[in-house]
Amino acid sequence: xxxxxxxxxxxxxxxxxxxxxxxxxxxxxxxxxxxxxxxxxxxxxxxxxxxxxxxxxxxxxxxxxxxxxxxxxxxxxxxxxxxxxxxxxxxxxxxxxxxxxxxxxxxxxxxxxxxxxxxxxxxxxxxxxxxxxxxxxxxxxxxxxxxxxxxxxxxxxxxxxxxxxxxxxxxxxxxxxxxxxxxxxxxxxxxxxxxxxxxxxxxxxxxxxxxxxxxxxxxxxxxxxxxxxxxxxxxxxxxxxxxxxxxxxxxxxxxxxxxxxxxxxxxxxxxxxxxxxxxx
Amino acid sequence: xxxxxxxxxxxxxxxxxxxxxxxxxxxxxxxxxxxxxxxxxxxxxxxxxxxxxxxxxxxxxxxxxxxxxxxxxxxxxxxxxxxxxxxxxxxxxxxxxxxxxxxxxxxxxxxxxxxxxxxxxxxxxxxxxxxxxxxxxxxxxxxxxxxxxxxxxxxxxxxxxxxxxxxxxxxxxxxxxxxxxxxxxxxxxxxxxxxxxxxxxxxxxxxxxxxxxxxxxxxxxxxxxxxxxxxxxxxxxxxxxxxxxxxxxxxxxxxxxxxxxxxx
Numbered sequence: 001x002x003x004x005x006x007x008x009x010x011x012x013x014x015x016x017x018x019x020x021x022x023x024x025x026x027x028x029x030x031x032x033x034x035x036x037x038x039x040x041x042x043x044x045x046x047x048x049x050x051x052x053x054x055x056x057x058x059x060x061x062x063x064x065x066x067x068x069x070x071x072x073x074x075x076x077x078x079x080x081x082x083x084x085x086x087x088x089x090x091x092x093x094x095x096x097x098x099x100x101x102x103x104x105x106x107x108x109x110x111x112x113x114x115x116x117x118x119x120x121x122x123x124x125x126x127x128x129x130x131x132x133x134x135x136x137x138x139x140x141x142x143x144x145x146x147x148x149x150x151x152x153x154x155x156x157x158x159x160x161x162x163x164x165x166x167x168x169x170x171x172x173x174x175x176x177x178x179x180x181x182x183x184x185x186x187x188x189x190x191x192x193x194x195x196x197x198x199x200x201x202x203x204x205x206x207x208x209x210x211x212x213x214x215x216x217x218x219x220x221x222x223x224x225x226x227x228x229x230x231x232x233x234x235x236x237x238x239x240x241x242x243x244x245x246x247x248x249x250x251x252x253x254x255x256x257x258x259x260x261x262x263x264x265x266x267x268x269x270x271x272x273x274x275x276x277x278x279x280x
Numbered sequence: 281x282x283x284x285x286x287x288x289x290x291x292x293x294x295x296x297x298x299x300x301x302x303x304x305x306x307x308x309x310x311x312x313x314x315x316x317x318x319x320x321x322x323x324x325x326x327x328x329x330x331x332x333x334x335x336x337x338x339x340x341x342x343x344x345x346x347x348x349x350x351x352x353x354x355x356x357x358x359x360x361x362x363x364x365x366x367x368x369x370x371x372x373x374x375x376x377x378x379x380x381x382x383x384x385x386x387x388x389x390x391x392x393x394x395x396x397x398x399x400x401x402x403x404x405x406x407x408x409x410x411x412x413x414x415x416x417x418x419x420x421x422x423x424x425x426x427x428x429x430x431x432x433x434x435x436x437x438x439x440x441x442x443x444x445x446x447x448x449x450x451x452x453x454x455x456x457x458x459x460x461x462x463x464x465x466x467x468x469x470x471x472x473x474x475x476x477x478x479x480x481x482x483x484x485x486x487x488x489x490x491x492x493x494x495x496x497x498x499x500x501x502x503x504x505x506x507x508x509x510x511x512x513x514x515x516x517x518x519x520x521x522x523x524x525x526x527x528x529x530x531x532x533x534x535x536x537x538x539x540x541x542x543x544x
Contacts, residue, residue, distance in 0.1 A: 164387035168450070170348050172404050172457065173377030186391040 050258060056251035111148040118144045119209025127213055138214030138230065142206060146199040153195025157188040194268045201264040205257055207232035231257050295359075296321035296461060296491040297342060302356035304337050304346055311337040315356070315517045317510060321460075324483060324492045326506035326523070328499060330543070333512040335495045339463050342493060343379040344372035360461065377405050380454030380462040380490075385470050386446035388438035388453070395434040397449055401456030416456060424452035425482055444475025451482065455490075462486065464494040468501065480505050499539060503527055511535045 122141035127133055161184050169179040185192070210233050231253050238250035297319040304312035312334045319325050327335040340346040341354055344365060357364045365375045380401075388397045398417045402408050408416045417434075421427040426448040430441070438449055447467060454462055464483070468476040483492060483505050496502050502509050503523060510520040511534070519526070519535045530536040537543055 162387075164383060164385050165389060167345070167348065167383060168387040168389060168453075171343065171345055171376055171381035171383075172401055172453070173373050173375075174404060175373055183389055183391075187389075189391075 053251050053254045053258060056248060056255075058252075058255065110144075111152070114208075115141075115145050115206055116208035116211075118142075119212045122209065123212040133212075133214060135214060138210050141209040141213045142203040145203050145206060145209065146196075149199040149202060150195050153198065154188070154192050157191025157195070158184060160191065161187045197264050197268045201261045204260055204264075205232055207236050211236070294320060296323075296361075297493070298357075298359040299342075300357045300359070302338075302341060302354065302358065304334070304341055304354045305352065306337075306349060307351040311515050312341070313515045317517060317520055319491060319493060320508070321491050322487060322489070323507040324487050324494060324505050326502035326509045327493065327495045327512060328497070328502050328509060328538075329512035330538070331497070332514075334515040335510075335512045336465050337515075338512060338517075339465055339493055339495050342461070342463055343381055344375045345381065347372060377457060378459055378461075380451075380457050380459040382447070382450050382454055382462065382464040382467045384466040386443055386450050388441075388446050388449050390437065390439050392438070393435045394430050394438050394441070394449060397438050398452045398456050401453045402458075405457055407456075407458060417452075420452040420455045421449075423455055423486070424448045425478065425485075426452055442475070444471050444478055447471060447475070447479060448482065451479075451486075455486075459490065461491045461493070464492065466495050466497060469497065476501070499527075511538060513538070 118141045121144065122137045126137035126140060130137075165183055165187060166179055169183045170176075174183070210230050214230055214233060235250045235253045235257070238246040238253065241247055241250075295318045297317075299315055299317045299319075302312055302315040303310060315338060327338055329335045337346060342358060342360075344354075346352050346354055354366060357366055359365075360379075363370070365372075388394075389400070392400065395417055398420055399413055401420075402413060402416050407413075418427060418431075421430060426445060429445060430436075430449075433440070438446060441449060447470070451462075451467075468479050471479065480501065483494065486492060487507075494502075494505065506523045508520060509523045509526040511518045511526075511530075511532075513534055519530060519532045521531070526535070527539055530539060
């Protein structure tokens with residue numbers, strides 16, 4: 001600060017009452033109010049959405065819901081077990097994405113493709129030759145959808161590993177592969193797990209690619225090569241139903257799906273938070 | 281190589297590192313120009329110079345770490361124990377396994393315990409296992425003046441340690457390779473004055489067993505720890521002298537300007 005600027009007033013820490021100061025303080029207050037307003041809007045919408053689904057859906061959540069197959073319209077109760085089972089199989093089917101950065105362009109392209117295209121791909125690849133909707137084809141479609149998400153997330157966290165650590169390892173005479181596997185990947189492990197979990201949460205809600213691969217069925221099925229149900233598919237089918245009870249049950253399904261995604265996110269938080277505690 | 285050594289007028293046993301016509305590039309830009317220098321065994325040599333003078337590049341050329349940077353390359357020869365480490369048959373991985381290196385920022389591996397951070401050096405060279413490894417780790421930690429501070433928490437994370445302790449852990453890790461030469465790239469620049477003095481004491485002790493090359497931006501540090509000091513400017517080795525002579529009677533005008541604080 002120059003001497004001349006200080007000499008105009010006695011206390012340099014006291015704000016001057018001029019136009020510039022006034023404008024700054026107004027802009028400051030205005031931006032705080034605006035950000036607060038939009039934050040409230042966003043949360044209100046989310047709370048409303050979850051609250052509405054919970055209110056509509058909770059009435060059908062009971063033991064039967066998870067274990068019984070959907071009944072014919074008119075019967076009470078009915079379950080989503082088939083859908084849960086299908087989703088679980090899809091999730092366990094999915095492969096881990098590659099983390100090589102040389103496929104980044106490809107991966108970015110994949111990210112931009114509507115998910116229904118992946119469904120079409122799996123349909124052409126598996127459903128058409130086998131003449132049947134199947135859990136496997138759904139798994140393939142969802143797995144491909146996961147690849148770009150997992151790959152990009154993994155790449156990002158690998159980049160975050162400080163170069164110091166690569167140098168430390170290299171200076172000890174570790175080979176490049178040993179540096180990656182024993183130094184870089186362990187350091188990024190929590191981030192990679194986060195990426196996989198978020199990708200899982202994302203595909204758990206996919207509907208479009210399943211329409212033409214898993215097919216959807218109200219019956220239990222343990223054969224991976226036959227058509228199988230999934231929560232998003234069942235929501236889709238129930239929402240289109242002419243029966244009030246099925247439309248209401250769609251909300252129960254939506255609630256279960258949201259709870260699943262929330263639990264996944266919380267698990268991610270817990271895993272990364274735990275990592276931070278260990279690191280300190 | 282014998283001829284090169286002989287032409288310097290010194291026998292091979294008196295030279296730990298013999299550097300001849302060393303040029304280094306980062307992509308198209310040249311960072312070192314025709315550096316010629318002989319480093320004596322069991323001595324401390326300091327490389328000083330302003331930022332971008334090539335002093336760090338120089339020290340990274342001595343264990344082929346320079347090539348870790350994408351697009352970097354080196355020509356010339358660096359002869360260590362009679363072997364030119366830039367000979368085409370030499371694998372840089374093996375060069376690095378026999379030369380310890382300490383970096384500017386303490387860089388212990390955070391996902392490994394304190395014990396493992398030291399043991400990794402010995403493991404890479406297959407030096408010891410089990411009980412013998414425990415002894416080696418203790419010996420190196422003692423040598424790095426860190427044993428008493430960490431002996432009760434060897435399985436703890438290195439991130440619990442202070443910056444100075446982390447740097448001494450990195451020194452212990454470098455020593456666990458059982459090298460003859462230890463390179464230090466501004467090892468104290470991230471440390472407070474107390475930790476700096478501890479590391480400097482350590483360097484003076486290590487000199488009895490190791491040949492040490494240290495890069496520093498701190499002239500006083502070079503004066504305190506080094507037997508010989510080399511001044512780099514714009515990629516050229518301007519002058520190299522016994523430290524006392526270097527600071528009291530610099531031969532080159534640039535050296536005098538630098539050590540009297542006229543630039544840099």
